[in-house]
Structures are given as C-alpha cells and as structure tokens.
Amino acid sequence: MYKIYINDKPLTLTTSTAVGNNPSSELENMVARYTGNPKSVLNYHDLLEKNNKIQGLTLYADDIEQLFRDFCSQFKVLEAAGGVVYNERGEALMIYRMGNWDLPKGKIEEGESREMAAIREVEEETGASGLELGPYIKTTYHTYRSKKNKRILKVTYWYRMKAKGVELVPQLEEDIEQAVWRSIPGFMAENLRIYGNIKEILEAERKTNV
Numbered sequence: 001m002y003k004i005y006i007n008d009k010p011l012t013l014t015t016s017t018a019v020g021n022n023p024s025s026e027l028e029n030m031v032a033r034y035t036g037n038p039k040s041v042l043n044y045h046d047l048l049e050k051n052n053k054i055q056g057l058t059l060y061a062d063d064i065e066q067l068f069r070d071f072c073s074q075f076k077v078l079e080a081a082g083g084v085v086y087n088e089r090g091e092a093l094m095i096y097r098m099g100n101w102d103l104p105k106g107k108i109e110e111g112e113s114r115e116m117a118a119i120r121e122v123e124e125e126t127g128a129s130g131l132e133l134g135p136y137i138k139t140t141y142h143t144y145r146s147k148k149n150k151r152i153l154k155v156t157y158w159y160r161m162k163a164k165g166v167e168l169v170p171q172l173e174e175d176i177e178q179a180v181w182r183s184i185p186g187f188m189a190e191n192l193r194i195y196g197n198i199k200e201i202l203e204a205e206r207k208t209n210v
Contacts, residue, residue, distance in 0.1 A: 002068050004153070005142040005196045006048040012058045013067050019060045030054060034061035038070035045074075045143065045151070075143065075153035079108045081118035083161040084137060084205055085128055091181035092205070093126055093163065098175050101187075101194045103201065104128075105156055114157045122161065125171045126179040130164025138204070140197040158201055184209070 002013040019031055032044070047054055061067040082105025085093035095102050106121035108114060119131050137158040144152050168179040184206045194202070 001064070002071075002141065003197075003200075004071070005140075006045055007050075008142075008196045009048045009054070010056045010196065011044060011048055012056070013064060013071065014058060014060050015064050016060050016062050019058060029056045029058070031058045031060070034059050034067050034070075036061075038073050041071045042074055042151075049143075072153060075151045076146075077153050077155060079114075080105050080154055080156040081108055081114045081121060081159070082106065082156055083118050083122045083131075083159050084201060085122055085126075085131070085161040085163050087163055087166050087181050089181070090183070090209070092184050092187070092202070093122070093128060093168070094178075094180055094182050094187065095125060095170065095176050096178035096180075099193060101192050101198070103158075103198055104179075105158075115159065118157065118159045119161070125174060125176055127167065127169030127171075128163045128165060128179075129167075132162040132164070134160035134162065137201060140201065142195070142197055156197075160205075 001018070004011045004013070016033070034040070041059070044057055044059055048057055059067065082103055084103060087093070093104065095104055104122045104125040106117065106125065108117040112120070115133055119133060122128055122131060137160055140156045140158065142154055144154065146152055166181065168181070170176040170179040184202055188202055188206060
C-alpha cells in the first residue's frame with residue numbers, strides 16, 4: 001500500500017484484494033478501480049487537490065507496483081530525507097514553518113546518500129549538533145505545485161536520530177520560525193496544525209516509545 005498526501009488529504013494506492021473489488025462513489029471517501037491509463041491518475045489527483053468535500057480517495061489495481069509507477073510517471077519526482085531527532089530527555093525536535101508544524105527535512109543533493117542528506121538537512125534547518133544516525137523509519141509521499149505550476153511528487157525518507165547538542169537555531173532563510181524540543185504525546189494532544197504525513201510519523205513514533 002502507498003499513501004500519498006494531496007492537499008493534505010490521502011490518496012491510498014492498494015490492491016484489488018484489499019478492497020474486495022467494491023468501488024464506491026461516496027463523496028467524502030471515494031474508492032475506485034484503476035483503469036490502467038497512467039494519465040487517469042491525474043483526475044483523482046485533481047479531485048483531492050481542488051474538491052474540499054472529498055477527504056480521501058482509494059485507488060486499487062491488481063498490480064499495485066505498476067499502479068505506483070504509473071502514478072509517479074505523471075509527476076516530477078523529488079527525493080528528500082529528514083529525521084525524527086531526540087534529545088537526552090526523549091523530546092523530539094519540531095520546526096514551525098509557514099503556519100504548520102513539521103519535521104526537519106530537505107532535498108537530497110547529487111552524490112549524497114539518503115542518510116547523509118538527512119543529517120545535513122537537520123543540522124542546517126535547526127542548528128542541532130552531535131547527531132547520531134539511528135534506524136530508517138519509513139518513506140512518506142506528498143504532492144505540490146512548483147512556482148511554474150508543475151506537478152511535483154516529493155518522496156521523503158525518514159530516519160531516527162539522537163542529538164547531543166540541544167541548543168537550536170532555526171534557519172530563517174528557509175522560513176523556519178521556530179525549532180523546539182517537545183514531548184511527542186504532549187505535542188500531539190494540543191491539536192496543532194501538522195501535515196498529515198508528519199502526523200503519521202509522530203503517531204508511529206509515539207506508539208514505538210510507549
């Protein structure tokens with residue numbers, strides 16, 4: 001299964017078996033079978049991007065990997081990496097940017113490994129130091145439009161990290177207004193504005209650390 005956030009709403013790509021071949025036209029959470037035409041995925045993308053009544057959509061096919069490849073073929077794919085960083089008190093490093101709470105991440109540069117990019121971006125965006133790379137957590141997907149209205153699919157690889165230096169300096173030139181250490185359970189309980197894919201990661205980390 002793949003979950004791709006579009007306008008902060010999930011497009012779930014899954015198998016025919018998972019949904020039982022039962023398409024639904026229910027407006028809030030639609031379920032539809034993939035026709036096999038790669039360009040048709042843009043219709044579903046646009047529904048989630050532009051129709052505020054639709055809160056989620058499931059698209060299914062017999063071959064989910066082919067469906068995912070077809071979806072990716074309609075976008076410029078950018079790879080990024082980031083981290084869920086903990087201090088010695090078990091608090092996680094959160095950033096506030098453009099009205100939303102987020103985790104530090106950024107584009108993988110040419111010649112960089114995913115792990116190298118994750119560490120570099122955390123350091124640059126937050127000023128965190130003494131980073132110790134931990135295990136890979138998961139990959140998230142979301143779409144957005146470029147300044148020239150090009151469709152972009154961002155694929156972000158997330159890693160758990162530990163930081164020895166706790167003094168933080170937000171990267172203002174990247175519109176990061178705050179970089180703070182927070183307890184994940186307390187943070188999630190505040191009902192703040194957090195992107196859907198970031199909520200998924202934080203919820204998984206909360207359960208892992210219970």
